[in-house]
Amino acid sequence: MKEVMKERDKDGKQWLMKENVKCIIYDLYAAGYRTTRAAILSMIHILAKRPELQRELQKEMDTVIGSEREPRLSDRGDCPRIESFILETLRYISHLPLFVFHAASQSTSIGGYDIEKDTVIVANSWTMHHSEKYWDEPFSFKAERFLDSNGQLFPATHPIRKRLLVFGLGKRSCIGEVFAKSRTFLFLSTLLQTTTIVEPEGITLPEFDPRAMVPGIVIQPQPFEVRFVVRSKRIS
Template identity: 45%
Template sequence: MLLELIATCCLIVSFIPLLASVASLVSPLLSKKLRVPCIPRRWPIVGNAFQLPMNRCHIIFSEWSKRYGAVFEVKLFNEKIVVLNDYDSIHEALVQAGSTFAGRPRMHRTDQKERCKNSIVWQTYTQKLVLLRKEVHRSLKMYGPGLQTLEDVCKPELEFLMDKIQEMGNKPFDPSGIFFDSVCNVMLYFLLGLRFQSCSREIETIREMSKLFNETFGAGDGKRLDVIPWLRFGQNEETRRLEKALGIRDCLWDSLVKRHRMFSEKSVIGHLQTLKGEGSDIDDNTIKECFTNLILAGVDTTATSLSCLILILLNNRHLQTQIQMEIDRVFPDGSFPALSGRHHTPFIEAVILELLRYISHVPLAVPHSTLENASISGYHIDAHSTVYMNLWASHHDESVWPNPWKFDPSRFLDDRGSLHGPQHPSRKRLLVFGAGRRVCLGETFAKNRLYLFVTVLLQRFTFVPEDPGTLPEVDPRSYDLGLVLHPKPFRVKAIIREQKS
């Protein structure tokens, strides 16, 4: 009996090295199964580049997600990019693992003039960035008394905009230009404490700068500068645009500083100027870069959203009528719309939310980078991986948003016409401004400003097309991709409304 027991123990001991060898062979295979799936048909050197037209990459990614799953990897020349395409994976990355996904990838475009070290948008997650975000958020003051400040700033600018539109008479005009000017002036006041005439050199310079940066820093064709090394040398189109954009930015900033030196301490940039030399690592280059980030992010997005809404309303006249009925009820006798009325205008709120979902105007958000090894939807993602949040796919997911290409504000309303609360699935799944540690600082500012512009415009005017047969496609899949999606140009007429009591 004792001999049998000893023999059995010896047999077990002899199997231990064998079991260890088997485990060492099986373990990599198991872990390999948890690697992010790669889009197939990769070519040597270029990877998936030939399969991916960059000006439609958000749409292609969405189509691939139906075939390969919500999480996959693409390779563009020397860069591997993990793409997250549904709410669950994006929410897991931004919220549940927010500290891990809070980085920004190194990019040739943001390395120029060390923008990545000073930017509030392109800088990876550092203590300097934490400080900048805190101070910018504090100076925007978009709660409590800050809302009254926003109204006070917007009111004269909106009245000027109304007068300008009224001067058009029955002449058709492109709304994008005048929307840009007005939104830009509101933003300039908050950033610098200054206002300029719509035809001023400063506004025209910002318009040109915005166009160049939109072409250069989006996920579209400008991305080639990051992934094709030889484009960084010589004078190709992308390099020329980038150099021109940075040159225009520097000239504008130098001119502003030369004339005004210190800006109002109540403004965002003036507040940052007061922090220089306090051991905060904030210097003149940091302040210039923050101005660039905030003016670009805060103007084109809202101005384009307004243009898109007008285009949508031209194709859905009943929605324009319904909005105007709600405005007349809540703001009778033509009284200037106030932010305090937002809670009494659920349909307008739903229209704005649906607008942001429908156009998803920054479809891939700003690229993220993992600060350490991570896991999303059970897949392993290496540290320092570039990660795209495909908000476009999430906001047009048919399993979440039935008939996603239909503009339907009722998605955000209950059966009584009341707005769904913040915890309702339709509200939680709307991630236009991102989430977590890198959520857009201007979310509240942007929504309140958009509300004021929409209500004032539709209180005073009814918009009709110059020629219904010449309207561009309203479907956002036809929009041009840059940093922000833009519809094709169009022209409208603004009919003055009779104020109803």
């Protein structure tokens, strides 16, 4: 791969080779699609199991946006409950449990450990986000975890927000973070506005447990069924 990237034509220009294109498609699939899929499906499962929480989020949605217009990105600041629910889902599932492997480009030290150049570094996101040292009852889903006592979202500088590192940190952190968060908000708020998610008739869904997710680089929720009951005239 490195060899291909270094190739230049007679004018000194670099071109995308077949291998580059294959990698870009794979990146978009794994990094863009699988991550968003896992997050949204997890939210749907969690909401189907928690009608009261869903009603609270719908109430916020109805008050801020109503049923006559589509949700906008500018509504995010007025929807702290929905935002906190999204952040808590991302923490709870930590669906890129080992991030992306990196290698040290030069010798350094991390937390008192000497790291030689080229050492492979694997950050354990799962442990970071489920450690009892940093999170109160990490395996309980607390939709209000990122809200203050007035129901407002903690600012990004708040220690609890700063502990949430599901998109990584630094130069090689997720380039899709803003895109992922904004699309998830639009998708979820539209869903809350237009439907109520309920368990299928005659079937009890198991509780959503991130420890039971399907293993992989990006772990995925187990397959499940739900019903979407129409609630808004926008799609009736």
